[in-house]
Amino acid sequence: MAKGLAVTFRHMLTRADTRQYPEVRPDLPARSRGVIALVEENCTVCMLCARECPDWCIYIDSHKETTPAPEGGRPRAHNVLDRFAIDFSLCMYCGICIEVCPFDALFWSPEFEYADYDIRDLLHEKDKLAEWSQTIPIPPAHDPGAAPPKEIAAATTPKPARPAARTAPGPRNTAVRAIRPPGSLPKKPGEGPGAVEES
Numbered sequence: 001m002a003k004g005l006a007v008t009f010r011h012m013l014t015r016a017d018t019r020q021y022p023e024v025r026p027d028l029p030a031r032s033r034g035v036i037a038l039v040e041e042n043c044t045v046c047m048l049c050a051r052e053c054p055d056w057c058i059y060i061d062s063h064k065e066t067t068p069a070p071e072g073g074r075p076r077a078h079n080v081l082d083r084f085a086i087d088f089s090l091c092m093y094c095g096i097c098i099e100v101c102p103f104d105a106l107f108w109s110p111e112f113e114y115a116d117y118d119i120r121d122l123l124h125e126k127d128k129l130a131e132w133s134q135t136i137p138i139p140p141a142h143d144p145g146a147a148p149p150k151e152i153a154a155a156t157t158p159k160p161a162r163p164a165a166r167t168a169p170g171p172r173n174t175a176v177r178a179i180r181p182p183g184s185l186p187k188k189p190g191e192g193p194g195a196v197e198e199s
């Protein structure tokens, strides 16, 4: 009882911590899950995100284009993204799509001001998702003493020396390989025309 009174008294003496939103925007943590942003240039239309989304709320359309090859090469076919949309009225903000994207095309943005009066307006197309990519925060620095990222470790580790090329050819395998007609089974020892019967 006395402790409760002391807490109430302390609250009366300290200033309220009310944020004057929307005049003052909140300082959200860097990892806030506000909205999903798309970096369109990185998307290869691999469809992994759409396949893994538990809510099936990612819609992707694409077509193939062929790039003419330089002289002597083969023309290359690649996917061109026509549509990338996320229905945020279905999305449950699980982050699976961001986790599975192998090409770093999806990111969390702390942007949260996209509430709407009509639920159908929560389906956002790639132009809007790309616009949100401008609000992706810079990733926080690694913890001091943490292991370096594997990309940096791979780039700074010296590669092992390649074995020297052989100057003289080694001895060739001269053993004669048996050639069987197709379908015949290998002979067991003691079978066949030249076999000696045991008495």
Ligand code: SF4
Pocket (backbone or CB within 6 Å): 052, 053, 054, 055, 056, 057, 058, 086, 090, 091, 092, 093, 094, 095, 096, 097, 098
């Ligand atoms: S956050 Fe989850 S539910 Fe939302 S689009 Fe990505 S995978 Fe689907």
Ligand code: SF4
Pocket (backbone or CB within 6 Å): 042, 043, 044, 045, 046, 047, 048, 049, 050, 060, 100, 101, 102, 103, 104, 105, 106
């Ligand atoms: S997983 Fe990434 S690269 Fe593949 S379609 Fe989705 S956003 Fe594009």
